[in-house]
Amino acid sequence: MRQAPFSAAAFVVSESDPARLPFYAAEIAFVGRSNVGKSSLINALLKKDLAKTSGTPGRTRTINLFSVSPAAALVDLPGYGFAKGPAEQRAAWSGMIESYLRRRPGLRRVFVLIDAKVGPTALDRSMAEWLGAARLPWSAVATKADQVKPSQSAARRRDAAHALRLRPDEIAWVSAAERLGIDALRAEAAKLLGEA
Ligand SMILES: Nc1nc2c(ncn2[C@@H]2O[C@H](COP(=O)(O)OP(=O)(O)OP(=O)(O)O)[C@@H](O)[C@H]2O)c(=O)[nH]1
Numbered sequence: 001m002r003q004a005p006f007s008a009a010a011f012v013v014s015e016s017d018p019a020r021l022p023f024y025a026a027e028i029a030f031v032g033r034s035n036v037g038k039s040s041l042i043n044a045l046l047k048k049d050l051a052k053t054s055g056t057p058g059r060t061r062t063i064n065l066f067s068v069s070p071a072a073a074l075v076d077l078p079g080y081g082f083a084k085g086p087a088e089q090r091a092a093w094s095g096m097i098e099s100y101l102r103r104r105p106g107l108r109r110v111f112v113l114i115d116a117k118v119g120p121t122a123l124d125r126s127m128a129e130w131l132g133a134a135r136l137p138w139s140a141v142a143t144k145a146d147q148v149k150p151s152q153s154a155a156r157r158r159d160a161a162h163a164l165r166l167r168p169d170e171i172a173w174v175s176a177a178e179r180l181g182i183d184a185l186r187a188e189a190a191k192l193l194g195e196a
């Protein structure tokens with residue numbers, strides 16, 4: 001019998017030079033502003049605390065790659081829009097993100113994380129536009145859904161979809177903290193990676 005998806009997940013490498021990352025046949029990358037919950041979501045999907053998380057924005061400063069099989073990986077990228085820290089460092093981070101995204105033939109999908117309560121920021125919208133222009137496949141994942149009142153959730157989802165020019169049902173609605181929507185997103189990720 002096949003094992004559950006991602007049960008063999010392991011940390012592979014933390015790297016600041018995208019040119020030195022090992023290649024995988026299939027990858028999903030996680031992007032989004034600092035503190036939006038990228039690393040927490042990866043841990044929830046992998047059911048293991050492999051990615052470092054923190055309440056302080058700017059925790060992930062390098063590209064962290066987690067294998068789910070010899071052929072597939074999840075990639076945790078540094079957050080953008082981190083207001084603190086030297087401008088030089090911020091420029092280096094966005095350069096790192098862009099350089100990674102442009103050089104990965106195995107990239108099956110970029111999950112663009114947005115905060116469910118805050119909605120897409122200007123930077124989130126420009127990331128989505130950049131991905132579209134680069135012809136990279138992406139989809140939106142709204143994080144920290146536990147912070148949105150159930151009575152507000154449909155309206156928040158509609159607003160977020162409108163800002164990103166998507167249909168509301170195209171936005172995955174998740175909470176790593178309360179494990180909401182995680183199983184469905186894991187199943188989608190496994191399918192994209194050919195691991196289902
Ligand atoms: N309420 C709530 N908090 C969350 C959730 N996911 C993450 N957080 C919190 O948000 C903060 C940031 O989480 P991270 O996963 O480190 O965020 P990140 O996007 O990786 O941040 P950087 O590495 O700095 O770019 C932490 O304090 C988490 O505990 C969630 O589903 N619900």
Ligand SMILES: [Mg+2]
Pocket residue numbers: 038039040052053059060076
């Ligand atoms: Mg992180």
